[in-house]
Amino acid sequence: MLQDKGLSESEEAFRAPGPALGEGSSANTANAPEPALAAPSLSGAALGSPPGPGTDVAAAEQTIENIKVGLHEKELWKKFHEAGTEMIITKAGRRMFPSYKVKVTGMNPKTKYILLIDIVPADDHRYKFCDNKWMVAGKAEPAMPGRLYVHPDSPATGAHWMRQLVSFQKLKLTNNHLDPFGHIILNSMHKYQPRLHIVKADENNAFGSKNTAFCTHVFPETSFISVTSYQNHKITQLKIENNPFAKGFRGSDDSDLRVARLQSKEYPVISKSIMRQRLVSSQLSAKPDVSPLHSAHQALQHYQYENGAHMQFAAAEPQDLPLNTFPPQRDSSLFYHCLKRRDSARHLDLPCKRSYLEAPSSVGEDHYFRSPPPYDQQMLSPSYCSEVTPREACMYSGSGPEIAGVSGVEDLPPPPLSCNMWTSVSPYTSYSVQTMETVPYQPFPTHFTATTMMPRLPTISAQSSQPPGNAHFSVYNQLSQSQVRERGPAASFPRERGLPAVCERKPPSPHLSAANEFLYSQSFSLSRESSLQYHSGVGTVENWTDG
DNA sequence: TCCCCTCTCACTTTTGAATCGC
DNA sequence: AGCGATTCAAAAGTGAGAGGGG
Numbered sequence: 001m002l003q004d005k006g007l008s009e010s011e012e013a014f015r016a017p018g019p020a021l022g023e024g025s026s027a028n029t030a031n032a033p034e035p036a037l038a039a040p041s042l043s044g045a046a047l048g049s050p051p052g053p054g055t056d057v058a059a060a061e062q063t064i065e066n067i068k069v070g071l072h073e074k075e076l077w078k079k080f081h082e083a084g085t086e087m088i089i090t091k092a093g094r095r096m097f098p099s100y101k102v103k104v105t106g107m108n109p110k111t112k113y114i115l116l117i118d119i120v121p122a123d124d125h126r127y128k129f130c131d132n133k134w135m136v137a138g139k140a141e142p143a144m145p146g147r148l149y150v151h152p153d154s155p156a157t158g159a160h161w162m163r164q165l166v167s168f169q170k171l172k173l174t175n176n177h178l179d180p181f182g183h184i185i186l187n188s189m190h191k192y193q194p195r196l197h198i199v200k201a202d203e204n205n206a207f208g209s210k211n212t213a214f215c216t217h218v219f220p221e222t223s224f225i226s227v228t229s230y231q232n233h234k235i236t237q238l239k240i241e242n243n244p245f246a247k248g249f250r251g252s253d254d255s256d257l258r259v260a261r262l263q264s265k266e267y268p269v270i271s272k273s274i275m276r277q278r279l280v281s282s283q284l285s286a287k288p289d290v291s292p293l294h295s296a297h298q299a300l301q302h303y304q305y306e307n308g309a310h311m312q313f314a315a316a317e318p319q320d321l322p323l324n325t326f327p328p329q330r331d332s333s334l335f336y337h338c339l340k341r342r343d344s345a346r347h348l349d350l351p352c353k354r355s356y357l358e359a360p361s362s363v364g365e366d367h368y369f370r371s372p373p374p375y376d377q378q379m380l381s382p383s384y385c386s387e388v389t390p391r392e393a394c395m396y397s398g399s400g401p402e403i404a405g406v407s408g409v410e411d412l413p414p415p416p417l418s419c420n421m422w423t424s425v426s427p428y429t430s431y432s433v434q435t436m437e438t439v440p441y442q443p444f445p446t447h448f449t450a451t452t453m454m455p456r457l458p459t460i461s462a463q464s465s466q467p468p469g470n471a472h473f474s475v476y477n478q479l480s481q482s483q484v485r486e487r488g489p490a491a492s493f494p495r496e497r498g499l500p501a502v503c504e505r506k507p508p509s510p511h512l513s514a515a516n517e518f519l520y521s522q523s524f525s526l527s528r529e530s531s532l533q534y535h536s537g538v539g540t541v542e543n544w545t546d547g
Numbered sequence: 548t549c550c551c552c553t554c555t556c557a558c559t560t561t562t563g564a565a566t567c568g569c
Numbered sequence: 570a571g572c573g574a575t576t577c578a579a580a581a582g583t584g585a586g587a588g589g590g591g
Contacts, residue, residue, distance in 0.1 A: 088584085091553070095582070128550085175552085188551075228552050229584085236584070245583040248558035553589080561581070568574085 064200055069217040072101035072165055076242060077221040083234040084134055085224035087192075093172030093183040097243045100168040100194055100222060107158025107198075114154040114199040115161065117168050118146060119184050122191040122223050129231035137189070144177060144185035148197075155201035173226065186226040193223045 071077060076098050077085075088094045100117060107113060121143055128137035149171045153160065174183040186192055199214040230236040240246045 097583090229586095240584070243583065244560055245558090245581085247560075247583085249584055549591105551589105551591090553587105555587085556585085557583100558585105559581100559583070562579085564576105564578090566574100566576075569572085 064213050064215050066106040067198055067215060068106045070103040071219045073098055080238055081221040084232055086227045086230055086235045087173055087224045089173045089175040089186050089226045091176045093174045093181055095172055097239055101165050103165055104161045107162055109159035111158050112155040112201040113158060113161060114201045115166055116148045116150040116197050117194055118148045119192045119194045122193045127189050127225055140190055141187045147184045149184060188226050188228050191225045
């Protein structure tokens with residue numbers, strides 16, 4: 001398999017689409033379209049001129065809905081997914097493995113795009129690993145402040161993105177609610193779904209334009225449960241086998257199974273502890289899993305999403321679930337979700353938004369340490385009621401001094417956008433009334449197509465004029481941990497000594513503004529209202545009946 | 548008592564600076 | 570002087586496991 005070796009986040013050599021690349025995972029692949037692929041549901045027509053007669057291929061690919069994304073190392077992801085992917089989260093931040101890498105095609109080579117990832121709750125359950133499988137253990141804890149990880153190359157031209165694999169391997173996950181590094185904050189023992197967003201950042205579509213659009217790609221096999229230590233030995237084994245950094249655990253002496261591995265791939269090297277774990281697991285798994293819920297996986301679920309936008313999920317087909325856990329979901333499929341921003345300058349005075357906007361004007365702890373808005377508050381956000389509602393966002397940005405967020409200042413040097421941004425988090429699928437009963441883990445619904453109209457965000461300019469204290473609409477340059485260590489607490493908590501240089505705000509480039517707008521759109525992606533529109537359905541038997 | 552989290556450890560890979568040779 | 574290859578040390582990432590807290 002392909003390893004990350006030699007592939008830097010921004011410079012990894014392009015690999016021609018091959019087996020390692022999720023075949024057919026890009027939408028509308030002319031060669032081999034897969035049924036699993038959801039076609040873009042909404043034309044981003046406003047983004048680019050529709051190709052007219054005589055337009056060349058490049059011109060014909062200008063619209064954002066033509067962008068196709070293939071998940072790299074899809075087979076590896078599938079392996080993990082079938083076992084029930086777990087991702088370690090630590091206070092200091094932990095990378096994802098497998099890392100999120102995609103091959104993008106169909107972009108306009110000359111148009112600039114911003115690629116970013118967010119990770120949203122897959123449902124509103126908390127899980128526990130019991131009897132060698134994941135089971136719902138209650139209702140989810142309040143969502144963390146949503147953060148986005150913007151690819152450090154952003155913004156870059158379509159040619160750049162298409163020339164090589166786009167790797168998000170440096171994305172880190174943390175359970176530290178006060179994380180100052182810009183890592184994506186997650187709750188342990190919760191299920192999440194990463195989403196890739198491609199935001200058009202062309203000058204003409206930067207903030208201020210009516211036509212900025214983006215599309216969202218979701219690969220269901222990349223969903224995972226966040227943990228602070230691995231629960232499922234199969235995942236541990238897969239990580240050790242495939243992650244080069246974990247080579248040290250592939251066996252160290254003749255007493256383990258290294259010899260066995262040399263003799264046959266059928267017996268991968270596992271540690272003694274894993275063997276112990278496996279012994280226990282095998283005993284436990286001897287009990288047949290006859291959960292009636294499995295049959296419910298066949299049900300089609302329809303979710304209403306954001307006021308009229310619909311996501312349609314085809315639930316996983318019934319299958320014999322290995323030991324576990326994440327029942328293998330439908331073959332991956334690309335969730336495609338195209339949005340077009342509208343120029344409906346409708347302002348809502350959102351309580352939660354106001355709370356951020358009206359934050360004290362000094363940047364610092366208030367930004368870094370502000371507790372996430374109460375879950376209810378997020379849920380109640382009126383933005384969820386309307387597709388044209390401004391949404392809140394805050395960002396961390398990359399290493400450069402540029403700050404996004406605001407008014408269109410022209411081309412500063414391309415900001416190093418390896419930034420993480422904050423948005424409020426919305427569950428990816430549905431909110432359902434979850435009983436506290438322990439019920440077998442429900443698979444993440446697989447297919448959906450959704451269209452969501454993205455409101456224009458006319459308030460950003462106003463925010464730009466705000467003092468630095470309104471952190472939640474600003475972009476901070478992301479500090480590496482070492483940087484923060486070196487700089488000391490002041491770097492992390494600028495308020496203590498004033499704003500360090502790295503956190504200085506500058507007017508953002510229009511590209512960042514586009515991203516910022518995107519953040520707005522995403523941050524309020526769930527309200528109580530909209531959540532209630534969802535058909536309950538992910539966690540409970542009742543929910544699976546889909547009416 | 549159990550479950551989950553934090554911290555430390557030993558091990559690995561990755562990265563980038565320094566050095567060398569052409 | 571410039572460039573590329575090699576070397577080496579520091580940085581960073583990994584899971585294991587002990588211990589602590591609720």
